[in-house]
Amino acid sequence: MWSFSKIAGIIDNWLNQTFSPAIALTIEMVLVGVLVIGLFALLGLVLVIMERKVSAYMQIRLGPNRVGPKGMLQSLADTLKLMVKEGLTPKGADKFLFNLAPFVAMIGAMLVMAPIAFARNFQMWDLNIGVLYITAISSLSVIAILIAGWASNNKYSLLGAMRSGAQIVSYELSAGLSILAIVVLTGSLQLSDIINAQANGWWIFKGHIPVVVAFVIFLVTVTAETNRAPFDLAEAESELTAGFHTEYSGMKFALFFLAEYINVFIVCAIGATLFLGGWMPLHIGSWQGFNHVMDYIPSSLWFFGKTFFLIFVIMWFRWTFPRLRIDQLLNLEWKYLLPISMFNLLLITIMAIMGWHF
Amino acid sequence: MLEEIRTTEQDDLVINVGPQHPSTHGVLHLVITLNGETIKKVEPHLGYVHRSIEKMCESLTYRQFILTTSRMDYLSAHINNHCCVLCVEKGLQLDVPPRAQVIRILMDELTRIASHVLWWGAFAMDLGAITPFFHAFREREVINDIMEETCGTRLTMNYMMPGGVMYDLHPNFQKRVHEFIKLFKSKLPEYHELVTNNVIFQERTKGVGMLSYEDAISYGCSGPAARGSGVSSDIRKLYPYEIYNQLQFEECLEYGCDSFARYQVRMNEMMQSLSIVEQLIDNIPEGDIQAKTKAVIKLPKGEFYSRVESARGEFGVYIVSEGGTTPYRIKFRSPGFSNLSALDQMARGQKIGDLVAMMGSLDLVIPDIDR
Numbered sequence: 199m200w201s202f203s204k205i206a207g208i209i210d211n212w213l214n215q216t217f218s219p220a221i222a223l224t225i226e227m228v229l230v231g232v233l234v235i236g237l238f239a240l241l242g243l244v245l246v247i248m249e250r251k252v253s254a255y256m257q258i259r260l261g262p263n264r265v266g267p268k269g270m271l272q273s274l275a276d277t278l279k280l281m282v283k284e285g286l287t288p289k290g291a292d293k294f295l296f297n298l299a300p301f302v303a304m305i306g307a308m309l310v311m312a313p314i315a316f317a318r319n320f321q322m323w324d325l326n327i328g329v330l331y332i333t334a335i336s337s338l339s340v341i342a343i344l345i346a347g348w349a350s351n352n353k354y355s356l357l358g359a360m361r362s363g364a365q366i367v368s369y370e371l372s373a374g375l376s377i378l379a380i381v382v383l384t385g386s387l388q389l390s391d392i393i394n395a396q397a398n399g400w401w402i403f404k405g406h407i408p409v410v411v412a413f414v415i416f417l418v419t420v421t422a423e424t425n426r427a428p429f430d431l432a433e434a435e436s437e438l439t440a441g442f443h444t445e446y447s448g449m450k451f452a453l454f455f456l457a458e459y460i461n462v463f464i465v466c467a468i469g470a471t472l473f474l475g476g477w478m479p480l481h482i483g484s485w486q487g488f489n490h491v492m493d494y495i496p497s498s499l500w501f502f503g504k505t506f507f508l509i510f511v512i513m514w515f516r517w518t519f520p521r522l523r524i525d526q527l528l529n530l531e532w533k534y535l536l537p538i539s540m541f542n543l544l545l546i547t548i549m550a551i552m553g554w555h556f
Numbered sequence: 557m558l559e560e561i562r563t564t565e566q567d568d569l570v571i572n573v574g575p576q577h578p579s580t581h582g583v584l585h586l587v588i589t590l591n592g593e594t595i596k597k598v599e600p601h602l603g604y605v606h607r608s609i610e611k612m613c614e615s616l617t618y619r620q621f622i623l624t625t626s627r628m629d630y631l632s633a634h635i636n637n638h639c640c641v642l643c644v645e646k647g648l649q650l651d652v653p654p655r656a657q658v659i660r661i662l663m664d665e666l667t668r669i670a671s672h673v674l675w676w677g678a679f680a681m682d683l684g685a686i687t688p689f690f691h692a693f694r695e696r697e698v699i700n701d702i703m704e705e706t707c708g709t710r711l712t713m714n715y716m717m718p719g720g721v722m723y724d725l726h727p728n729f730q731k732r733v734h735e736f737i738k739l740f741k742s743k744l745p746e747y748h749e750l751v752t753n754n755v756i757f758q759e760r761t762k763g764v765g766m767l768s769y770e771d772a773i774s775y776g777c778s779g780p781a782a783r784g785s786g787v788s789s790d791i792r793k794l795y796p797y798e799i800y801n802q803l804q805f806e807e808c809l810e811y812g813c814d815s816f817a818r819y820q821v822r823m824n825e826m827m828q829s830l831s832i833v834e835q836l837i838d839n840i841p842e843g844d845i846q847a848k849t850k851a852v853i854k855l856p857k858g859e860f861y862s863r864v865e866s867a868r869g870e871f872g873v874y875i876v877s878e879g880g881t882t883p884y885r886i887k888f889r890s891p892g893f894s895n896l897s898a899l900d901q902m903a904r905g906q907k908i909g910d911l912v913a914m915m916g917s918l919d920l921v922i923p924d925i926d927r
Contacts, residue, residue, distance in 0.1 A: 257690035353571050357593070357908070427684055428756055437909050439578060520756050521684025523909045524593055 206320065230322055234311055238460055245459040246273040248506075249513055256517045277452065285448035288351060295349035300446065300453035303342035307460040309335045313389050314467050317477050317498035321390065328389040329381055332468060333374050336423070339461060340366040343425075343432060343442045346454070350445040358441025361524055362432030366423055368531045373419035375539040379405075379412040379546045380472040393476040400475035406554070408545045413473045415539050420465035421512055422527070424458065428519035429527060466508035470501065474508075477501040568596060571908075575604045579682050579912045582922030584896075586911075593907050598900045602926045609927040613886040618644050618718065618853040621883065625873075626712035628890060629924035631671040632867040634663045637716040642797060643862035643873040644718040647855035653844040656720035657798045658836050663703075663715060664864075665829040666733070669740070670699040671867035672822045672829075675919045679819065680751050682916035683760050688751055695743055702732045718853060720846030733837050737830060744826070752823065761816035765902040765914035768813055775901065776894035779869025780825065781918050784818030786811040791865035805832050815917035822919070854881055868892055868919055892924040 209229075213222040247262070247270060254261025262269035287293055313328040315321040325331060340363055347359020381387060383405060384395045395401075401409050422429035433441040443454045470476060477497035481489045522530070548554075573586040580586065583604035589597040609628060613621040622640040626633035638660055645652060652660075677692025700710040705726040707713040715722050751757050767777070772785040782789045790807040792800045808824040810817035855877040863872040869891025876885040895918045902914050 253686075257687050258694055259690060353569055357569075361593075430684070431909070437579065437912050517687050518750075519685060520680060520751075520754065520760060521909070522756055523760060523907055525907065526756075526759055 234308060234322075237311075238308065238456065241463050242456040242459050243273045243277065245463060245509065246276070246455075248509070249459075252510065252513045253517050256514075280452040281449055283448035285450050286445075288445050290351040291445065292349040292351070295345050296445075297450070299342050299346035299349060300450045300457070302345060303339060303457040304453050304460075306335060306338035306342060307457045307464065309338075310464045311460075314464070315389055315393060315471065315476055316501055317496070320498070324388065324390050327387045329377055329387045329392075329472075333370070333377060336461070336464070337366065337370055339423075339457070342457070346446070347442040350442070352445050354438045354440075355442050355444050358432045358438045358444075362425060362442060364524070365425075365429065365431060365527060368528060369419045369422040369429075369535075372415055372531060372535040372539045373423055375536075375543050376412040376416040376419065377468075377472060379409060379539075379543055382543070382547050382550050383409070385550075389471060389476075392472060393478060396475040396478050398481060400473065400478065400480075402473045405546070406549065408542050408549060409473065411542050412539065412546070413469070415535055415542070416469055416473070417508070417511065419531075419535065420469065421515055422531075424461045424465055424512075426458075426462065426512060427516040428521050430516075430521060431524055431527060462509060462512060463505065466505045466512065467501070469508050470504035474504045475500075476504075567591075573911070579915065580922070581678060581915075581920060584920065584922045584925070586899075588903075588908070588911065590908060593909070595903045595906055595908060595911060598903045598911065600896055600899065605923050605926045607923075607927065610886050610888060614883055617881050618855060618883070621886065622716065622718075623712070623714050625888065626714060627923060628888065628927055629866060629868065629871070629892070629921050630711055631674060631921055632667050632871075633712050634667040634715060635864055635866040636871060637714065638664055639862055639864040639866075639871050639873045641716045641718050642864065643860050643875050644853065644855065646862055647858070647860045647875065647877060648718065648849070648853065650719055650847050650849065652720055652798075652847055654799070654841045655843045656845050656847075658840050659721050659725060659845065660716060661798055661800065661803075662733075662833060662836055662840075663707075663713075663721075665832045666699050666702065668829045668867045669826050669833075670696050672826045673699075675822060675867075675916075676747060676751070679913075679916040679919075680757070682912045683757060685751065685754075685757075688747070691743075691746070691750070695740055698732075698736050698739060702729065702736065705729065705732065717846070719849040720844070724845050725840070730837055730840075733833065737834060737837075740826075740830060744823075747823070752819070758816065760910070760913055761814065761819060761917070762812070763814050764906065764910045765815045765818075765917055766813050767898055767902050771898065771901055772813075775898040777869070777898055778891050778894065779865070779867070779919075780808075780818050780821040781869060781891075781895045781898070783808060783821045784810050784917075785813045789870065791863050791870055795863060797862070797864060803832055803835055805829075815913050818917040852881055854879065855883070863889070866891060868921065868924065869895060888927060890924045890927065892918075892920050892922075896920055896925055 210226065213225055217225065250272070251261045262272035265271045265275045287296055310332055312323040313321065313325055313331055343362045344359050347355040347362070380392060380401055383401060384392045386392060396404070402413055425432045433443070438444070443451055446454060477500050479492040479495060479497070479500050481492060569590040571588050571590060573588055574580040575583040575585045585601040585604060587599040587601060588595055607627070609624050613624060616624070622637050625636040625640055629636055673692045673696050677689035680688035703713055704710045706723065706729055707715040767781070767785050769785050769787060772782045772787045777785070777787070778789045786809055788794070788807060788809060793807045805828045808821045808828060810820050855875065857877055857879040860875045860877065861872060863870055870889065871891055872889030874887040874889070875883045878884040899914060899918065903911050906914070
């Protein structure tokens with residue numbers, strides 16, 4: 199069956215035969231770096247056009263339909279426009295920090311990509327503390343937002359950044375606890391172990407109601423962590439115009455924009471990996487025929503299918519719900535989600551110890 | 557005034573909301589003083605779309621000045637025009653044919669629905685839900701199409717004239733309105749499902765922007781803004797004009813005093829307007845659409861005032877005539893101006909995110925405030 203690992207293996211063999219190991223490794227790293235950036239750009243383009251099409255569908259509009267077939271090249275044209283646009287730095291802004299912030303946002307998003315398994319045996323870095331690494335690095339994004347808000351020398355941006363700080367710091371707790379649920383069940387922090395543990399069924403099916411609760415809490419909290427509606431208080435178009443990126447223009451704005459979409463992709467990929475089995479195909483008990491057919495679908499397709507389904511759900515949230523207020527947002531986290539997820543984690547721990555899950 | 561200035565301390569954050577801001581729906585400029593996220597003071601600054609319409613009207617004839625009022629509250633252009641022609645008719649002591657009266661009311665109520673539908677979408681958008689805006693425009697388009705067939709234009713209709721209306725109804729009018737009634741009745745439950753029953757929406761509007769009964773009266777609020785606080789202020793009921801006293805409809809009152817109460821008043825009003833349209837659409841009397849008037853209208857010497865219930869509240873026209881072909885002095889009483897003045901009272905001590913919800917619940921149209 200076709201898979202990424204074969205292609206990677208062929209390239210690896212060829213490089214090692216042609217060059218010395220050290221040079222081969224260097225070339226491989228450069229290749230991976232280029233691939234990641236390429237994937238970034240591609241994902242950004244795909245997600246932007248997807249969001250515009252999804253929102254258009256929900257709002258009885260056509261959406262972009264002029265550039266390319268069915269408007270599919272619209273985001274390419276937008277990127278070109280953003281690239282040639284002048285990147286302004288406002289007067290009175292902290293120039294160094296102002297220009298640094300988009301890159302911090304980007305690099306933060308890029309780093310989280312490392313331990314994600316895109317297909318069977320196709321992972322950049324399968325480190326043994328994968329989940330911990332992801333939770334640690336994904337909290338870097340708040341630093342970028344705080345820098346941007348502070349350095350812009352704009353009151354709206356400052357308000358947006360402060361909101362974002364309070365929001366991300368508090369929602370990380372629940373997100374972490376719901377991720378811990380799966381770690382407890384698997385007994386490992388390594389992403390490949392977590393995926394392999396789901397070979398005979400995804401955690402969302404195997405883990406009874408507590409895992410479903412953890413999954414729902416995970417979805418809510420990551421929506422908040424990526425600053426998307428109904429938790430987009432940091433941007434809050436109708437209140438703070440655009441919040442922390444009000445003053446950004448051109449490619450610097452585009453980097454923030456891209457980082458947001460990449461973050462959405464990453465959290466959905468993590469959700470798919472932890473709860474929906476990553477690249478594992480759907481297997482139902484002893485239905486051999488059905489399981490065989492499912493195995494024929496490439497593992498990368500499974501992974502991207504699940505991820506894009508979750509992305510669609512998050513977009514669905516955005517185009518349906520009104521925005522919460524900052525105090526309601528924090529109430530929701532500290533008064534409801536956190537106690538529920540703590541109790542839930544306790545239940546799951548008992549379940550894991552007693553071996554009640556399938 | 558001096559006391560107002562003193563409330564601004566050195567550590568306060570002063571923000572200019574507008575004149576270019578997505579949620580001021582135009583060019584309203586609010587200077588807000590913040591303590592963190594909490595509002596200490598809201599100061600509206602006007603004048604960005606001042607076109608001196610009142611002064612302009614002094615050099616326009618009684619047929620011409622009506623058209624300028626379409627440019628004030630552009631969402632209820634018909635109703636503004638209606639008030640002007642009522643005032644001129646009062647001066648001329650003109651009897652309007654029954655057919656023209658019914659047509660005027662039909663147009664008024666359709667305009668009211670269109671205006672409230674747009675407000676519903678814009679209010680939801682202020683709260684961060686963008687989708688309702690497009691759904692609102694879907695229904696508004698139908699009304700606009702109906703208007704376009706009969707009046708020839710979609711926004712500033714210029715359909716009312718002293719003594720009656722400009723043209724007769726389009727032959728399709730009744731059929732299209734029936735279609736609209738059917739469509740709108742099927743869509744209104746969707747509105748409630750999408751926005752009214754949404755938990756986040758209710759959290760954001762209930763108990764926000766409190767305007768007590770006494771305050772609503774003392775700030776001169778009218779329309780849904782006043783009725784949300786339980787103040788009976790429907791001009792159609794209190795000072796009936798045309799044939800409103802023969803129609804079956806209710807004044808929508810809510811006693812919540814908050815944004816949600818004002819929201820519900822408008823949602824109920826749409827149903828009431830729809831029922832008025834339903835009562836009249838099959839009973840349009842035959843006959844003339846205009847009373848006979850002279851080509852050049854001269855109002856007798858004196859002062860004339862008329863008022864109507866526009867989509868935003870009480871709209872009044874005050875004409876001082878010296879007996880010539882143009883008014884000596886004209887004054888419009890626009891509902892938005894008084895409603896806006898209550899914003900400061902409502903916003904103090906609330907969060908900045910709620911300021912937008914309060915402004916939305918007042919349904920401000922800036923050219924109406926700033927003539």
